[in-house]
Amino acid sequence: xxxxxxxxxxxxxxxxxxxxxxxxxxxxxxxxxxxxxxxxxxxxxxxxxxxxxxxxxxxxxxxxxxxxxxxxxxxxxxxxxxxxxxxxxxxxxxxxxxxxxxxxxxxxxxxxxxxxxxxxxxxxxxxxxxxxxxxxxxxxxxxxxxxxxxxxxxxxxxxxxxxxxxxxxxxxxxxxxxxxxxxxxxxxxxxxxxxxxxxxxxxxxxxxxx
Numbered sequence: 001x002x003x004x005x006x007x008x009x010x011x012x013x014x015x016x017x018x019x020x021x022x023x024x025x026x027x028x029x030x031x032x033x034x035x036x037x038x039x040x041x042x043x044x045x046x047x048x049x050x051x052x053x054x055x056x057x058x059x060x061x062x063x064x065x066x067x068x069x070x071x072x073x074x075x076x077x078x079x080x081x082x083x084x085x086x087x088x089x090x091x092x093x094x095x096x097x098x099x100x101x102x103x104x105x106x107x108x109x110x111x112x113x114x115x116x117x118x119x120x121x122x123x124x125x126x127x128x129x130x131x132x133x134x135x136x137x138x139x140x141x142x143x144x145x146x147x148x149x150x151x152x153x154x155x156x157x158x159x160x161x162x163x164x165x166x167x168x169x170x171x172x173x174x175x176x177x178x179x180x181x182x183x184x185x186x187x188x189x190x191x192x193x194x195x196x197x198x199x200x201x202x203x204x205x206x207x208x209x210x
Contacts, residue, residue: 003091003092003093003095003096004092004096006088006089006092006093006096007089007092007093007096007097010053010054010056010089011034011053011054012034012051012052012053012054012089012093013034013035013038013050013051013052014049014050014051014052014093014097015038015041015049015050016049016097016098017047017048017049017050018047018048018049019102021045021047021048021049021102021210022045022048022049022102022103022104022105022206022209022210023048023049023050023051023094023099023102023103023104023105024040024041024044024045024048024049024050024051024104024105024107024206025051025052025053025090025104025105025106025107025116025127026038026040026041026050026051026052026107026108026112027052027053027055027065027106027107027108027109027112027113027115027116028052028054028055028063028108028109028111028112029108029109029110029111029112029113029134030059030062030063030064030110030111031062031063032063032109032112033054033063034052034053034054035052037052037109037112038050038052040107040109040194040199040202043199043202043203044107044131044199044202044203044206045203045206045207045210048206048210049097049099049102051090051093051097051099051104053086053089053093055111055112055115056082056085057078057082064111065082065086065111065112065114065115066078066079066081066082066083066111066114066115066118071163072136072163072165072168073140074114074138074139074140076138076139076140076142076144079114079115079118079138079139080118080122080139080144082115082118083115083118083119083121083122083123084122084123086115086119087119087122087123087126087127090104090119090126090127091126103129103209103210104127104129105129105130105131105205105206105209105210106119106120106127106129106130106131107130107131107133107202107206108130108131108132108133108135109133109134109194110133110134110135110163110164110192113130113132113133113134113135113136114132114135114136114138115138116130116132116135117130117132117135117137117138117153117172118138118139118144120148120151120153121138121139121144121145121146121148121175121176121179122144122145122146124146124147124148124150124151128150128151128152129151129152129153129209129210130151130152130153130154131153131154131156131202131205131206131209132153132154132155132156133156133194133198133202134156134157134158134161134163134164134192134193134194135155135157135164135169135172136157136164136165136168136169136172137168137169137171137172137175138172143175145175145176145179146179147179147180148176148179148180148181149180149181150180150182151176151180151181151182152181152182152184152205152208152209153176153181153182153183153184154183154184154185154186154201154202154205155169155172155173155183155184155185155186156186156188156194156198156201156202157169157185157186157187157188158187158188158189158190158191158192158193158195159187159188159189159190160189160190160191161190161191161192162191162192163191163192164192166187169185169187173185184205186198186201
């Protein structure tokens with residue numbers, strides 16, 4: 001399948017931004033979509049290009065990025081497969097939309113953060129900059145990450161988040177650092193969501209990564 005076919009077959013939103021600005025790969029949470037998550041772009045870098053695909057898994061009619069067996073229980077085989085699919089889309093979209101050579105930062109929320117993390121941990125040659133809002137370790141009890149030298153990850157989480165438990169976030173950071181990633185971790189009071197202080201940290205992370 002050609003790059004054009006791959007991109008055409010995957011619902012997504014694209015805006016080119018300024019030619020000297022980074023590309024934001026925006027990845028929505030469960031039940032979200034590409035239009036919703038794209039509203040984050042002006043908060044992070046109003047000059048950036050926006051590439052926002054839609055998750056192709058459905059759970060009770062809601063878009064997701066990979067299957068789960070229950071709340072917080074991921075189908076890890078599907079996580080691995082879907083991360084490979086997303087890496088293929090990103091590679092094709094960069095070529096199709098003329099984005100080769102521009103820095104790209106994945107910004108995901110919740111389920112979108114988890115697929116961004118999984119893709120970076122498995123395909124760092126495609127995705128090496130991640131800002132993860134309310135994300136967690138995506139591989140359950142398995143160790144799937146490859147060498148992550150040169151990968152930059154910013155994690156932003158609430159200490160009391162039942163959907164992304166602190167234990168899982170701690171494991172995520174430990175694995176990332178153990179594999180060589182540069183990790184900046186931010187914890188705040190509260191639970192799941194994107195809080196004003198998270199956005200401020202996200203803006204800083206995008207600026208650093210680009």
